[in-house]
Structures are given as C-alpha cells and as structure tokens.
Amino acid sequence: MDHGKKIKAPLETAGILGNKCTRRSFLRGLSIAAAAGSAGLVTGGCGSVASSEEAKLKWQEFFKKNYRLMTQEEKEATVERLERLAKLQRGLDIQMSNQEPINNVLYGYAFNVTRCKGYMDCVAACVKENNLDRRLKTQYIRLFELAPGQLDPTSGDGKYYHEVPVKDKFYMGVQCFHCENAPCIRACPTKATWREPDGIVVVDYDWCIGCRYCLAACPYWGRRFNWGNPIVPKDEINTKQHYLGNRMRWKGVMEKCTFCIQRTRQGKLPACADACPTGSRVFGNLLDPDSEIRFVLRNKKVFRFREELGTDPKFWYFMD
Amino acid sequence: MNILSLRFIFLLLLPAVIFLNCQLAMAGHDSVLELIHAADQPFDNMQIESAYQLPVKTVQSKESYQGGAFRVLARKDDIGRYRCSVCHTKKKSQARDGALIAHGDIRINHGQGENELSCIECHDRQDRDFLVDMEGKKIDFDHSYQLCGQCHFRPKRDWLGGAHGKRVTYWAGERVVMNCTSCHNPHSPAFKTKMPETYSLPLDE
Numbered sequence: 001m002d003h004g005k006k007i008k009a010p011l012e013t014a015g016i017l018g019n020k021c022t023r024r025s026f027l028r029g030l031s032i033a034a035a036a037g038s039a040g041l042v043t044g045g046c047g048s049v050a051s052s053e054e055a056k057l058k059w060q061e062f063f064k065k066n067y068r069l070m071t072q073e074e075k076e077a078t079v080e081r082l083e084r085l086a087k088l089q090r091g092l093d094i095q096m097s098n099q100e101p102i103n104n105v106l107y108g109y110a111f112n113v114t115r116c117k118g119y120m121d122c123v124a125a126c127v128k129e130n131n132l133d134r135r136l137k138t139q140y141i142r143l144f145e146l147a148p149g150q151l152d153p154t155s156g157d158g159k160y161y162h163e164v165p166v167k168d169k170f171y172m173g174v175q176c177f178h179c180e181n182a183p184c185i186r187a188c189p190t191k192a193t194w195r196e197p198d199g200i201v202v203v204d205y206d207w208c209i210g211c212r213y214c215l216a217a218c219p220y221w222g223r224r225f226n227w228g229n230p231i232v233p234k235d236e237i238n239t240k241q242h243y244l245g246n247r248m249r250w251k252g253v254m255e256k257c258t259f260c261i262q263r264t265r266q267g268k269l270p271a272c273a274d275a276c277p278t279g280s281r282v283f284g285n286l287l288d289p290d291s292e293i294r295f296v297l298r299n300k301k302v303f304r305f306r307e308e309l310g311t312d313p314k315f316w317y318f319m320d
Numbered sequence: 321m322n323i324l325s326l327r328f329i330f331l332l333l334l335p336a337v338i339f340l341n342c343q344l345a346m347a348g349h350d351s352v353l354e355l356i357h358a359a360d361q362p363f364d365n366m367q368i369e370s371a372y373q374l375p376v377k378t379v380q381s382k383e384s385y386q387g388g389a390f391r392v393l394a395r396k397d398d399i400g401r402y403r404c405s406v407c408h409t410k411k412k413s414q415a416r417d418g419a420l421i422a423h424g425d426i427r428i429n430h431g432q433g434e435n436e437l438s439c440i441e442c443h444d445r446q447d448r449d450f451l452v453d454m455e456g457k458k459i460d461f462d463h464s465y466q467l468c469g470q471c472h473f474r475p476k477r478d479w480l481g482g483a484h485g486k487r488v489t490y491w492a493g494e495r496v497v498m499n500c501t502s503c504h505n506p507h508s509p510a511f512k513t514k515m516p517e518t519y520s521l522p523l524d525e
Contacts (some may be wrong), residue, residue, distance in 0.1 A: 102368060106352075106359075110483075119517055120517040120518050121517045124518045127518070142520055159521065160519075161516060162515070164515075164516055180352045180355075181351075267368035268370075268490055277511075278503070278511065281486070282483065285492075286356050286359070287355065287356070287359035288359070289359065289360055289361070290362050290363070291387075291491075292483070292487065293482075295385075295482045296481075299481060300478075312351050312352050314352055320475075320483075320484075
C-alpha cells in the first residue's frame with residue numbers, strides 16, 4: 001500500500017512567478033521601484049537574485065492578454081517565454097504547444113459501465129500526463145463503486161481501495177464532461193474559461209482569479225482548485241505541454257480535465273483512454289460518422305449523467 | 321371580441337411563449353445531438369499527420385468496420401515458441417521434460433462446466449501453426465478474432481464497430497485496434513481481480 005509513501009525525489013513547486021514571488025509581492029516591489037524612480041530596473045519584489053533576462057520575461061508575461069484575444073504571434077511569443085522561463089527557473093526543457101483545434105472535429109467520450117473493473121489505471125495515467133499535484137493528490141477522474149441498479153455516483157463509494165472488481169458491483173468514472181452548454185463557463189467573471197471550437201472546455205490559468213464560481217456551478221464536480229502550489233517531482237514532470245492543458249499551474253487557479261488537449265490535438269487518445277486495460281473508454285470525433293464514438297451512440301444503450309439539467313455533456317455512459 | 325375569448329387566446333399562446341423562452345435560453349449554439357445529426361460526411365482521419373507510425377507490428381484485418389478496412393495488432397511475434405511445427409512434428413519427441421520447457425504451465429479456464437474447452441477445439445490438430453474453427457477452417461494466429469467471434473459474436477460485432485476493445489494510441493490516422501488476444505489470455509480470458517493502481521482521497525462532505 002502506498003498510503004504512507006512519501007515523495008522522496010526533489011520537490012518542485014510551480015508558477016510563472018516562482019514560489020518566492022506572488023502577485024502581491026511583485027506589485028509591492030513594483031510600486032517601490034516606481035516610487036524610487038528607478039524605472040530602468042523594474043523587476044518587482046523578486047528581482048534581487050533573478051537574472052535580467054528572467055525579470056524581462058516575467059514582466060512581459062505579466063502583461064500578456066487573455067489567450068483568446070492574442071494574435072498568432074503573441075501566442076507563439078508567450079509559449080516561447082514560458083519554455084525559456086521553465087529553463088531559467090527550474091532547468092526544465094519543456095516543449096509547450098499552442099496547437100489550434102482541428103477543423104471538423106468535436107471530441108466526445110463514452111464510458112462502458114459494464115466493462116470497467118475499477119483498476120484505476122486511468123487515474124494514475126491522468127495524474128502523470130497532466131502534472132497533477134502529488135501532495136494533495138489532485139485527480140481529474142474519480143471512479144465510483146456502485147451497487148447494481150444505481151446509476152448515480154453519489155450513492156457509490158468513491159474512495160475504495162481493495163481488490164477489484166468486487167462481485168456484484170460495477171464501476172463508473174466521473175470527470176469533466178465538456179458540456180456544450182457548460183454552467184462553469186457562464187459562471188466565470190473573468191472569461192478565463194471557455195469552450196474551444198473542438199468542444200474542449202479549457203482554462204486560461206493566467207486569467208483565472210481563483211474565485212471558484214465555476215467549481216460551485218459545475219453539477220459534476222469536474223473542476224479542481226489549487227489550494228497550494230502543486231508539487232510534482234522534477235523527474236516526473238511531463239515536458240510535452242500545451243498552453244491550455246497540462247502546463248504547470250500554481251496556487252490559486254482552477255484546473256480541470258482537458259481531454260488531454262496536448263495529446264488529442266495531435267491525434268492521440270487521452271491518457272486515460274490509452275491506459276485503460278479493459279477498453280471501457282471510447283474516445284473520438286463526434287462529427288465523423290465512421291468513428292467509434294458514433295458507433296457507440298448508434299448501437300448501444302447510452303445515457304448521460306444528469307442530462308435533465310440541460311448542460312448537454314459530451315460524455316456518454318453505455319452498457320453491453 | 322369579448323374578454324372571455326381574449327383570455328382564451330392568451331391561454332392558447334402561453335405554452336408557445338414559454339417554449340420560445342426556453343429555446344432562447346438554450347440559444348447561442350446547437351446542441352450536441354443536433355451537431356451529430358448534421359454531421360454525415362466522413363472525416364478524413366489521415367489529414368492529421370502526427371497520428372502515424374506505431375512502433376508495433378500490425379496486420380490488415382480480414383473484416384471491415386463502418387469506415388472500411390482497418391488494422392489489428394499482430395500476434396504471432398508475441399508467441400514465445402512460434403512456429404509450433406518446430407516441435408509438433410509426426411516424430412515422437414525425445415526432449416527430456418518436454419512439457420516443462422514448452423507450455424505445460426497452461427491451464428485452460430475457458431468455458432464453464434461441461435463446456436470447458438480443450439486445446440484442439442481452437443488449435444488445429446493437423447497443422448499446429450494454425451487455429452481452426454468449428455467448421456474446420458484454418459485461422460491465422462494474427463486473425464484470432466475470426467475464431468473468437470464464432471461464439472462471442474456480440475463482442476465481436478461491438479469490436480468491429482469500436483464499442484468493445486480499443487484503438488492503439490491514436491483516435492485519428494489509420495484505424496489500428498487491439499486484437500482479442502492483446503487483452504484477453506485466450507486460455508483464461510476473464511480479467512483477474514487485483515489491487516487498484518492508485519486510490520482517491522475522500523470527498524469533503
């Protein structure tokens with residue numbers, strides 16, 4: 001059992017501004033610098049050790065726009081800056097992408113409640129792929145162990161840890177359903193979260209103010225909040241990142257499942273679907289009549305969780 | 321027109337007004353189902369160039385799915401002592417402990433009670449390099465779905481379509497799916513019980 005297992009590898013904290021420098025201390029330093037009239041050396045409150053290059057990059061990062069308002073050049077510039085900052089601050093060689101959605105693609109997901117055995121390989125793969133906080137054990141996916149005849153996870157056990165599958169139980173996974181009519185998007189006061197043209201609901205971490213309205217608005221518990229700086233051992237960080245996906249988050253921002261945007265936009269399956277040993281997870285293009293997901297919708301008994309709310313999720317459950 | 325007929329007209333119109341309001345509340349974009357029903361043109365999966373080059377050996381399937389031909393993972397390379405006919409000859413084997421170095425460890429747990437399968441129900445008695453179905457047709461090890469499908473026809477139908485089994489790595493590009501034997505041990509096909517890979521913390525209530 002790894003309940004008591006401690007992370008032994010060197011710990012890395014996240015954040016564009018580093019762990020020593022918060023927005024507040026940055027601004028405080030900025031005002032002091034401005035008051036002193038030393039406009040040439042504007043590094044905020046954390047520039048004492050930082051190189052001038054790092055300070056310049058941070059400065060430019062601080063005043064960038066919302067991702068949706070950026071031009072293509074601005075997107076490329078910020079991605080480049082973030083790659084350089086990761087190198088300067090933590091010695092990480094990351095490859096960050098700002099890959100755009102593919103035309104005529106709308107991602108959809110189907111989950112086979114008959115086949116799932118509750119092995120939780122999906123959860124482990126998701127944590128690894130998306131650089132999720134190892135300290136507070138943030139997980140985008142939650143598997144529930146349910147008694148037969150129930151199709152509502154609230155009646156199930158979401159924290160089981162015993163040999164699975166248990167006889168006469170079945171398993172149902174819950175994650176962000178990427179609703180077409182998503183309540184979380186309308187709840188956001190800063191427009192930091194939106195639905196991309198390929199149907200993925202994403203968060204611009206730099207515009208999130210951490211008010212957690214979206215968390216309250218989501219009827220599916222699909223969103224996660226960073227109560228502290230997420231901690232991922234340096235050698236476990238996934239360096240293939242996407243600006244709207246698994247790049248490192250920091251204290252005080254929301255995050256969520258992005259259907260592994262860094263993988264799916266390259267034609268790959270999300271990490272959970274790829275890791276599933278039972279084939280319970282079907283992922284594909286809803287706009288392609290030949291896709292697997294369309295076959296499931298045509299030929300299987302499907303239902304959506306809390307469909308009556310009108311959120312129009314793109315995540316179906318089906319049974320054999 | 322008296323007040324009564326006006327009230328009547330109002331009552332008639334009321335559901336329509338409520339319905340329209342609901343429609344407006346949902347407006348802004350089409351629902352997923354509308355989008356799906358509108359999409360009837362096949363998507364060119366080969367346009368996504370990053371979805372190629374699997375580092376595994378695949379073979380062209382002998383059957384097709386709704387999108388036409390597809391590929392399945394090859395099996396023969398994973399069979400430790402293929403070709404079987406190297407040992408299974410007409411000659412009597414002289415090797416000491418032959419059963420141990422070969423596959424004497426295989427225990428069949430496939431089929432229940434009286435219907436438990438024996439080796440030769442799937443393996444060809446004459447030509448050990450092939451499987452054989454109930455009609456006596458030889459089946460290649462790479463195409464075991466043809467054999468499994470004769471009993472498990474519903475899973476096979478779902479597998480062909482994509483509701484059973486899974487694709488390998490990519491949702492786009494050429495369709496490559498896992499074979500029956502990629503996930504199921506043919507001699508003991510049911511999934512085993514085991515400890516989960518990780519665990520979740522309790523929800524705050």
